[in-house]
Amino acid sequence: HLLTDTPFTFEDIEVLSLGSKFIPTPSLRHLTDPLIGADFDRFARSIYLREHFGDDEPWKRPRYHVPNASWTPDAAPGTRAALTAIRKNLREKTRRLCAPRNNLNRRQRERLEALKALPTHTVRLADKNLGVVLCDKQWYEDECRNHLANKETYKVAATFPANRINKLVKNFVERNIENVPELKHIAAFLKQPAEQDDNKACKFYGLVKLHKSPPTIRPISAAFHYATAGLSRWVADELQDIVATKESILGDTTSLVRTLEELDVSQVTYLATFDVVSLYPNISVNDALKRLRPLVDARVFKALELVLRNHFVCFGGTTYHQHNGTAMGTQLAPPFANLYMDALEQKVLEPFADNLALFRRLIDDGLILWTGTLARLQQLLRALDNMHERIRITTCVHEAATDFLDLHISKGRRFYQAGRFDLRVHRKVLNKYLYVPFHSCHPRATLSGFVYAELIRLLRNTSDEETFIDDKIRFFALLRERGYPTHFLRPIMDQVTFESRPRRLERRQPTKTTAPAPKPPTLFMVTTYHPDVDSLRLQHLLLGKDADCDTATVHEACPTLQRTRVQVAWKLGRKVSAHLGMTS
Secondary structure (H helix, E strand, O other), X not given: OEEOOOOOOHHHHHHHOOOOOOOOOOOHHHHHXXXXXHHHHHHHHHHHHHHHHOOOHHHOOOOOOOOOOOOOOOOOHHHHHHHXXXXXXXHHHHHOOOOOOOOOOHHHHHHHHHHHOOOOEEEEEEHHHOOEEEEEHHHHHHHHHHHHOOOOOEEEEOOOOHHHHHHHXXXXXXXXXXXXXXXXHHHHHHHHHHHOOOOOOEEEEEEEEOOOOOOEEEEEEEOOOOOOHHHHHHHHHHHHHHHOOOOOXXXXXXXXXXXXXXXXXXXXXXXXXXXXXXXXXXXOHHHHHHHHHHHOOHHHHHHHHHHHHOEEEEEOOEEEEEOOOOOEOEOOHHHHHHHHHHHHHHHXXXXXXXXXXXXXXXXXXXXXXXXXXXXXXXXXXXXHHOOOOOOOEEEEEEOOEEEEOOEEXXXXXXXXXXXXXXXXXXXXXXXXXXXXXXXXXXOHHHHHHHHHHHHHHHHHOOOOHHHHHHHHHHHHHHHHHOOOOHHHHHHXXXXXXXXXHHHHHOOOOOOOOOOOOOOOOEEEEXXXXXXXXXXXXXHHHHOOOOOOOOHHHHHHHOHHHHOOEEEEEEEOOOOHHHHOOOOO
């Protein structure tokens, strides 16, 4: 997507069309050095830990576990000798690898570097996964500053008060968590982000909202490593348990599809959707805390207030305090926004219950199936628009069909035959379908998993077999355009048939079964993916089962290896989005 009048070359567009998730082939040396160094050290440490603690269940990590990465148990001399032999064999194998063929040619690599250094333009991610946007840097920075200039939500801070926030987090944990026996085990997890020496304000950036006219940004603050990140995750988990009890709050599209497949909609006269305008920054913190206080216990409430009132972001060298609303980027934001909107909606919906065939909402997107008159429906929509002075909604009302989330819902053949809606996947007009190209440096299992998961989504969201087949053919054609060979796609495509749709929509019910047969413990070797490294058959090398290694001697020296399953877990290399700084 081009949001600029400046012409760009075909080579620039060609590189950007690879998509933000494309991974250029990394240097083999940059992979093999960690493989036989730091990555292998971590694998060896896991062997030592397994040997030290044994195979008992308590060895497994509990929830909110904070590992002590600086401690390594003493290992038996035989174990160290066996792992030294395996490392030596691995080093010899990597030395024989030839320089890999790069999946970008020299011209493309040069254009990638040139795009990163553009003085007047910037490459950004589009909102709603619509692709990559090339826009004027000044326009982007102005949009970010215009958002941060809203004094009802942000105010400029002279400095970032890192020490004060760190102290608040530590004091909260010491006074409310460490003295409670059933919570004491999570104290280290909650305090860990506040104990870092280099705590900074959250990085602020924006996703470009191409679907809005004129285009604007969706504000994001990267809070994953922020001082309150541990508290935010804990509170998010506590709030999510409450969200799960609210029938009107959607968990995902699949839960909506299940509901629609079971619902008689023969009396539905109108389908309405609504969208809350800029929900996160417009939530009144004082009002939200007042409404949510009865739902949570005192400790969770204190942690929630601490996170909401101490959020700082940084953009263009200036620090801002977000004194109202909640930030998109902190983990508690989705369940917090869901519960706040639910608290506002319930009193509004009560007088209209007789005409509500269905009311569902996922954060800021809502769906209404209505059985009454248009005038009465408009009364409800006005009431929703006026339920709080800071909350405003935009609405769409249709008689026959509507789009909601990634669903197209319509009164088709099934409506008149069985009182059910026809469903299919909603395709956004602006979507460029920049699927990860086949020649990206991704593990083949990742690519096949993505194709399979998308086919399952198409299947669940489509109620008609002919439509599903059409969508399947279209998806196949789009993947072929991205370089996926037919021999790779056909076996995956053949696995997903329309006959399996009822099974895919079944709710999983917990069943009592006998204890599963014990499995050998599994340890993971985590290293960055490269096709040439993959060809080494690391699994066999790490178990000492290679032809160049004396397997019997290795297993005799290290019995833990003999009774352990080893899996290679691939880390992904650096994506184009990271190369171009799309989130900085």
